[in-house]
Amino acid sequence: MEGKGVTRRQFIKYAGATAALLGLSQSLVPEIARALEELTSGKPPVLWIQGQNCTGCSVSFLNTNFPNAAELVLDKLSVRYHPTVMAAAGDLAFGVLEETAKELAGKYVLVVEGPIPTAEDGEFCTFGLEKETASFNGYQRRKDKPMTVWMEELVPGAAAVIALGNCASFGGIPAANASVTGTKPAQEIVKEISKDKPVINIGGCPSHPDWFVGTVLDYLINKRVPELDKHNRPKAFFGKLIHENCERRASFDAGLFLEDWNDNNPDFKLCLFKMGCKGPVTYADCPTRRWNSGVNWCVGANAPCHGCAEPTFYKELSPLYEPLPNVNFLGINTTAETLGWVAAGATAVGIGAHYLYKQLGKKAPEGGEE
Amino acid sequence: MKGKIRIPGPAKVMYATYLTALAISIYVGFNNLHPFLEGWRYPWQMSIAQFVNLVTIWIVALTAGVYIYYATLGKPKGWNEPMAWYRIVLALLAIWYFLLTYAVLLPNSWMKWLNDAFGGIANTWKTYDVFLWIVLLANIIYIYARWTKSERFPRLRAAAKGEGV
Numbered sequence: 001m002e003g004k005g006v007t008r009r010q011f012i013k014y015a016g017a018t019a020a021l022l023g024l025s026q027s028l029v030p031e032i033a034r035a036l037e038e039l040t041s042g043k044p045p046v047l048w049i050q051g052q053n054c055t056g057c058s059v060s061f062l063n064t065n066f067p068n069a070a071e072l073v074l075d076k077l078s079v080r081y082h083p084t085v086m087a088a089a090g091d092l093a094f095g096v097l098e099e100t101a102k103e104l105a106g107k108y109v110l111v112v113e114g115p116i117p118t119a120e121d122g123e124f125c126t127f128g129l130e131k132e133t134a135s136f137n138g139y140q141r142r143k144d145k146p147m148t149v150w151m152e153e154l155v156p157g158a159a160a161v162i163a164l165g166n167c168a169s170f171g172g173i174p175a176a177n178a179s180v181t182g183t184k185p186a187q188e189i190v191k192e193i194s195k196d197k198p199v200i201n202i203g204g205c206p207s208h209p210d211w212f213v214g215t216v217l218d219y220l221i222n223k224r225v226p227e228l229d230k231h232n233r234p235k236a237f238f239g240k241l242i243h244e245n246c247e248r249r250a251s252f253d254a255g256l257f258l259e260d261w262n263d264n265n266p267d268f269k270l271c272l273f274k275m276g277c278k279g280p281v282t283y284a285d286c287p288t289r290r291w292n293s294g295v296n297w298c299v300g301a302n303a304p305c306h307g308c309a310e311p312t313f314y315k316e317l318s319p320l321y322e323p324l325p326n327v328n329f330l331g332i333n334t335t336a337e338t339l340g341w342v343a344a345g346a347t348a349v350g351i352g353a354h355y356l357y358k359q360l361g362k363k364a365p366e367g368g369e370e
Numbered sequence: 371m372k373g374k375i376r377i378p379g380p381a382k383v384m385y386a387t388y389l390t391a392l393a394i395s396i397y398v399g400f401n402n403l404h405p406f407l408e409g410w411r412y413p414w415q416m417s418i419a420q421f422v423n424l425v426t427i428w429i430v431a432l433t434a435g436v437y438i439y440y441a442t443l444g445k446p447k448g449w450n451e452p453m454a455w456y457r458i459v460l461a462l463l464a465i466w467y468f469l470l471t472y473a474v475l476l477p478n479s480w481m482k483w484l485n486d487a488f489g490g491i492a493n494t495w496k497t498y499d500v501f502l503w504i505v506l507l508a509n510i511i512y513i514y515a516r517w518t519k520s521e522r523f524p525r526l527r528a529a530a531k532g533e534g535v
Binding site for chain 2: 349
């Protein structure tokens with residue numbers, strides 16, 4: 001660091017800012033300083049591959065400020081392959097992937113962005129070319145290399161796999177409903193290839209840059225995979241329900257809900273639960289961390305939380321603007337209200353039919369009416 | 371010829387109290403989930419609705435609890451009302467409904483454990499929404515079924531003096 005003109009005082013201040021951003025105690029500043037120094041000297045190799053993704057998580061990652069993306073990609077980490085930001089292309093770029101897998105086996109971190117399609121031998125998502133050739137429209141050409149094959153080559157040598165974003169972690173939008181591409185989240189593929197390989201899921205659509213950077217720092221500080229929840233998400237970032245820390249929680253408790261998007265009282269900060277907010281079922285630290293370097297977050301910008309950090313996103317948390325998830329029971333998939341009205345109708349018909357049957361079948365009492 | 375049905379006076383009063391409180395709590399519950407008044411509602415309207423809901427579900431739960439005791443351990447003589455099993459089911463359902471409503475209205479109260487068990491408040495609300503319908507329809511069905519056991523069924527008239535109900 002000294003070579004770059006950074007004084008000791010500046011460096012410790014920088015480590016302190018990183019600790020504050022990651023929500024860590026100031027007592028951890030020396031540890032963070034050590035990790036940052038280690039990053040600078042050791043440069044852990046990172047391979048970042050992309051499957052069925054929209055590149056949103058990469059774009060989000062590029063918004064990181066402590067440290068900033070350029071510093072992180074070039075100085076702190078040795079990001080050897082990242083299709084969005086690297087200058088190299090073609091065989092030169094893919095050569096780096098293959099070379100790293102061979103030479104740095106057991107040392108590199110594999111970051112997977114986007115889930116992996118498995119139908120049709122994985123041909124829905126390919127990058128790079130195989131060595132073998134195949135006939136294509138009458139011509140012999142090298143075969144496309146599917147993402148599944150890359151995973152088979154890169155997973156065994158990885159120290160750990162980080163599934164970045166909801167799609168890579170849990171399937172997300174590509175795996176929702178009828179996925180024609182046979183999409184699988186990274187952890188399922190990794191399990192098939194190497195059972196004991198640690199997989200860290202960092203959900204979010206997109207994932208927060210701090211969640212990724214913080215997880216990498218945590219790994220370097222403690223030299224082990226951070227504490228994970230049951231969905232393999234780092235507890236440091238996904239340990240608390242959004243609802244618990246929501247700035248509109250008081251409105252929820254008071255029963256003050258926004259019920260019409262045309263409501264002209266946005267300053268009242270009404271609870272968005274009835275407009276589809278999934279904060280009460282979503283574990284993430286968005287309300288306290290906020291986005292874009294702490295500028296704002298979804299609910300703060302009058303948009304309901306869509307639950308993008310959850311494994312149930314998008315399939316079970318949609319429609320996004322419906323107040324409650326659907327009732328999904330015994331193959332019935334509808335809203336409680338529809339179900340209720342159908343049951344009420346059936347009850348009315350049943351009671352009416354029984355009454356009519358009894359009324360029509362009743363004999364007049366002897367001696368006439370009472 | 372149906373036999374004469376005798377019900378002790380306190381049981382009649384208890385059922386009337388239960389049914390009134392239940393009807394109010396179901397109305398307020400539905401209003402809370404699917405507001406019958408569109409657009410802006412004033413804070414005091416919601417506060418009163420929630421207060422009324424809390425009071426009525428306490429009444430529902432207490433009458434249900436007393437009924438269970440009354441129908442099992444402390445059964446008075448001469449109480450030959452049919453469908454006792456159905457009423458016990460309704461009483462148990464009412465106690466569950468009380469817990470669920472409490473968890474919805476005061477999610478951070480002593481009922482927080484139920485929200486945690488459901489995996490979040492949204493799931494508790496979903497369950498509450500379903501159970502509002504279940505409680506409503508189960509009680510409507512009971513009222514009709516109980517009427518079919520009455521001497522007066524299928525005629526719709528009040529009980530005459532000395533006549534069973």
